[in-house]
Amino acid sequence: MTNPGAGLVVRDVAARAVLVPMSRPLATKVGAFSQWPLLLIDVTTEQDVVGRSYLAPMTTRATSALLPAIRDLGAGLRGRPVAPAAFFEESRGWFATAGYEGLALAAVAGIDIALWDALAKAAGLPLAQLLGGTLGPVPAYNSNGLGLIPPAAVGDEALELLAAGGGFTALKVRVGRDDASDDIAAIRRVREAAGDRVTLVVDYNQGLTLGQALERCRALDAEGLGWIEEPLRYDDLDGHARLARDVATPVMLGENFYGPRAMLAAIRAQACDLVMPDLMRIGGVTGWLQAASIADAFGIPMSSHLYPEVSGQLLRVTPTRQWLEWQDWAHPVLARPFEVRSGELQLPDVPGNGLEWDESAVAHYQVER
Numbered sequence: 584m585t586n587p588g589a590g591l592v593v594r595d596v597a598a599r600a601v602l603v604p605m606s607r608p609l610a611t612k613v614g615a616f617s618q619w620p621l622l623l624i625d626v627t628t629e630q631d632v633v634g635r636s637y638l639a640p641m642t643t644r645a646t647s648a649l650l651p652a653i654r655d656l657g658a659g660l661r662g663r664p665v666a667p668a669a670f671f672e673e674s675r676g677w678f679a680t681a682g683y684e685g686l687a688l689a690a691v692a693g694i695d696i697a698l699w700d701a702l703a704k705a706a707g708l709p710l711a712q713l714l715g716g717t718l719g720p721v722p723a724y725n726s727n728g729l730g731l732i733p734p735a736a737v738g739d740e741a742l743e744l745l746a747a748g749g750g751f752t753a754l755k756v757r758v759g760r761d762d763a764s765d766d767i768a769a770i771r772r773v774r775e776a777a778g779d780r781v782t783l784v785v786d787y788n789q790g791l792t793l794g795q796a797l798e799r800c801r802a803l804d805a806e807g808l809g810w811i812e813e814p815l816r817y818d819d820l821d822g823h824a825r826l827a828r829d830v831a832t833p834v835m836l837g838e839n840f841y842g843p844r845a846m847l848a849a850i851r852a853q854a855c856d857l858v859m860p861d862l863m864r865i866g867g868v869t870g871w872l873q874a875a876s877i878a879d880a881f882g883i884p885m886s887s888h889l890y891p892e893v894s895g896q897l898l899r900v901t902p903t904r905q906w907l908e909w910q911d912w913a914h915p916v917l918a919r920p921f922e923v924r925s926g927e928l929q930l931p932d933v934p935g936n937g938l939e940w941d942e943s944a945v946a947h948y949q950v951e952r
Contacts, residue, residue, distance in 0.1 A: 596657020
């Protein structure tokens with residue numbers, strides 16, 4: 584059988600920075616956000632197939648640092664076949680002396696995602712189907728709000744998130760207020776407003792010391808939460824392992840796994856009960872597929888962090904898939920945002936990963952660099 588993508592050759596790799604408004608400002612322990620920086624990546628082939636991806640570096644400073652890395656990697660791909668798995672492994676050698684984590688891996692991930700998109704388009708298949716899966720709905724929780732706002736306000740915001748459309752049955756609540764009792768009050772107000780049938784998960788965004796985490800997370804065991812996310816610094820595997828042993832609520836790690844091997848190290852250290860890789864930090868589609876195999880081998884449920892469009896495609900081929908984190912932060916520059924219905928992301932039946940830019944919006948929000 585002929586491989587429709589076998590002849591694809593990279594012509595150019597382009598990256599543009601945009602700064603888009605967020606529909607709902609969000610305050611967390613790592614910062615307050617009202618605008619969201621994105622890097623839009625287009626891999627153009629000699630066959631005029633265009634692969635697309637975006638990265639969300641969270642800060643404009645990180646965006647500025649990533650742009651030259653992506654452009655440099657892209658220049659090295661011109662005239663070469665579209666072969667994301669080979670690119671992923673070869674790039675490890677390119678960065679061997681400088682380090683393959685952090686911004687280097689993020690740059691690789693952005694191009695990797697676009698290369699896979701080009702292959703799927705050339706094959707005329709949605710990415711999930713190219714990878715051997717099927718199209719179908721993906722259970723999602725709404726992560727658009729419920730930041731570190733006064734506890735008295737969270738009930739109304741929870742109702743707004745549930746009423747905004749999509750039929751969500753799960754919400755994320757940010758925690759880590761100065762007074763632990765305010766966190767519990769906020770969780771209980773959200774529960775009262777949303778009802779017992781809505782799944783609640785909480786995220787400390789690395790905001791606690793081990794002593795604080797032991798006290799606070801034990802107190803949350805009575806709140807019926809789906810998980811407690813990143814109570815400690817993401818690389819404190821020993822501390823998270825202590826928490827995972829001592830706390831009944833599942834401990835979630837993963838948005839800061841830089842590559843599949845970092846996820847393997849956390850699982851081996853028994854630092855978490857659940858994992859949620861970030862598409863940019865795990866290494867794009869190629870890194871995600873490797874991570875999904877690791878999670879499957881250990882029987883660990885795997886959710887996603889950000890990037891709902893491409894993560895949704897990948898969760899369809901993730902054996903231990905659990906939840907998709909949904910937020911609309913890239914919607915201002917998307918030509919066709921994906922629909923959420925009955926609390927599930929609906930993947931479009933189109934070739935590739937489904938990303939397409941609204942070019943007029945991109946021109947409006949583009950940051951000249």
